[in-house]
Amino acid sequence: LHHDCLVSVWRSPQTCLETTHPECSIVLHLLEKEGECKLQMRNTKALSLSTPNNTTGCLVEWDGVSCWPAALNGESLSVSCPLILLKPDSPPALITRNCTPEGWSKPSLPYYKACYFEDSSEEEEETGDKQNYFATVKIIYTVGYGLSLASLFIAILVFCIFRKLLCIRTSIHLNLFSTFILRGLAVFVKDAVLFADESMDHCTVSTVTCKAAVTFFQYCVLANFFWLLVEGLYLQTLLVFTFAQKRKLFWLYSGIGWGTPSVTIIIWTLLKSQFDNEGCWDNLDSALWWIIKTPILLSVFINFVVFVNISRIIIQKTKSTDQNGSEGLQVYRRLVRSTLLLIPLFGVHYVVFALLPEHVGVGARLSLELVLGSFQGFIVALLYCFLNGEVQNEIRKAMKGCRSQTGNNVFNLATQDYVA
Numbered sequence: 199l200h201h202d203c204l205v206s207v208w209r210s211p212q213t214c215l216e217t218t219h220p221e222c223s224i225v226l227h228l229l230e231k232e233g234e235c236k237l238q239m240r241n242t243k244a245l246s247l248s249t250p251n252n253t254t255g256c257l258v259e260w261d262g263v264s265c266w267p268a269a270l271n272g273e274s275l276s277v278s279c280p281l282i283l284l285k286p287d288s289p290p291a292l293i294t295r296n297c298t299p300e301g302w303s304k305p306s307l308p309y310y311k312a313c314y315f316e317d318s319s320e321e322e323e324e325t326g327d328k329q330n331y332f333a334t335v336k337i338i339y340t341v342g343y344g345l346s347l348a349s350l351f352i353a354i355l356v357f358c359i360f361r362k363l364l365c366i367r368t369s370i371h372l373n374l375f376s377t378f379i380l381r382g383l384a385v386f387v388k389d390a391v392l393f394a395d396e397s398m399d400h401c402t403v404s405t406v407t408c409k410a411a412v413t414f415f416q417y418c419v420l421a422n423f424f425w426l427l428v429e430g431l432y433l434q435t436l437l438v439f440t441f442a443q444k445r446k447l448f449w450l451y452s453g454i455g456w457g458t459p460s461v462t463i464i465i466w467t468l469l470k471s472q473f474d475n476e477g478c479w480d481n482l483d484s485a486l487w488w489i490i491k492t493p494i495l496l497s498v499f500i501n502f503v504v505f506v507n508i509s510r511i512i513i514q515k516t517k518s519t520d521q522n523g524s525e526g527l528q529v530y531r532r533l534v535r536s537t538l539l540l541i542p543l544f545g546v547h548y549v550v551f552a553l554l555p556e557h558v559g560v561g562a563r564l565s566l567e568l569v570l571g572s573f574q575g576f577i578v579a580l581l582y583c584f585l586n587g588e589v590q591n592e593i594r595k596a597m598k599g600c601r602s603q604t605g606n607n608v609f610n611l612a613t614q615d616y617v618a
Contacts, residue, residue: 225402227282228263235265242268256297263309269297279313335564342572343382349576350375350382353583360592366448370425370432371582373455377422378575384418385572387411392478408478413467416490420459426545427497428455430504433540437511462493501544508540542577 239258255271264277276292291313294306354375357363391411428451435447466489474484481487540546548567583589 224282227280229402231265231280232260235260238265238267255299256302259302261305264293266295266302271297271299273297279309283309283313335569338569339385339572342569342576343385346573346575346579347379347382349579349584350379353579354379356583356589356593360589360596363588363592366445367432369448370428370451373452374422374425374429375575375579377418377425377455378578380418381422382572382575384411384415388415392480402477404475404477412479413463416466417459417463420462420490420493421456423494423497423545423548424458425455427501430501430544433508434504437508458493462490466490498545498548502546502549505540505544505546539581542574542581545574 235258239260242258255273256266256269258268259266263280263283266275266277269275274294274296276294278292291307291311293309293312296303354372357368357372388411391408431454432447432451466486469486469489470479470484474481474486
């Protein structure tokens with residue numbers, strides 16, 4: 199969710215202090231005011247043409263921040279700093295210009311002095327620290343997604359080579375691995391399309407390519423969350439229904455994992471194109487964002503309930519066996535390990551910030567959801583493939599077979615001339 203929160207240095211750094219980038223709010227505000235000022239210019243020009251004896255000395259002028267109305271020669275006008283630029287709790291300051299025969303005079307006070315009452319060097323230092331922080335976060339999540347992609351590709355290859363391992367459970371794992379791969383690729387595609395060109399104006403750019411990149415990214419995120427949900431539902435089904443028809447259930451799970459995100463994204467895309475077709479569709483302030491966020495929140499909380507229920511069942515089974523001493527300690531260790539293994543598989547850590555506003559706890563949110571999330575694919579591949587006992591046994595058997603075959607080949611080569 200919060201790769202979208204990293205754009206100003208990713209919606210990068212996506213600055214994350216607000217759901218809409220503060221810089222973009224300023225730019226869009228100024229563009230709106232400029233449009234209003236240009237309309238006023240045309241009206242004033244039309245009026246001056248209809249009244250030839252008009253004695254107005256200075257015409258309407260847009261200086262890039264404020265719109266100065268028409269004025270007579272010798273007249274002075276004042277404007278205040280726009281509220282969107284004014285620092286909180288800063289005293290108001292007026293900017294004055296005189297209308298002279300040569301035109302408008304220079305402002306009595308520069309905007310940066312009228313709007314910012316603080317040491318510019320301190321502000322630049324703070325901005326530099328934020329940029330360094332977000333740049334570091336971007337490097338870490340790039341490494342994380344890269345490592346996850348490599349490990350997930352290897353894990354899928356292992357399951358495809360050792361086909362004895364394929365069953366409903368591993369098929370669900372493979373689909374989950376695929377969504378992690380798609381999510382990692384979508385992050386790199388989005389970064390390449392939106393942020394590779396540092397000269398691009400992220401506030402006003404609106405191309406089919408960037409919209410497609412954001413749409414693909416949102417679909418991959420949705421698919422990832424819903425296959426995390428499928429993992430939880432499948433494990434819950436095994437515990438509740440011993441003789442469930444697993445083959446039919448797999449097709450139901452496939453519909454949930456791939457179908458629900460597809461339907462959601464189609465609805466979101468159609469509504470965005472009709473009612474909010476601005477920018478690159480990455481504005482989290484839009485009411486349409488809830489079309490995507492609501493299913494994600496539902497999947498996260500359902501998985502959390504499943505996680506709590508499965509943990510309860512594990513604890514009950516542990517208590518039902520009368521264990522003492524070191525044997526009891528081993529049981530509790532297995533309990534802790536089993537519970538911890540479910541966290542990356544179900545994505546339970548996403549519950550921490552699920553209901554909080556996007557701008558709350560930005561630093562912790564980035565660390566947990568973006569940095570840790572980028573390594574989640576690697577952790578899942580490690581726990582459910584590379585450290586899996588069944589997988590390790592099949593690899594050992596294959597290695598023994600290779601060694602035995604190599605030994606036979608050496609023996610045959612050594613005796614070939616003698617036999618001949």
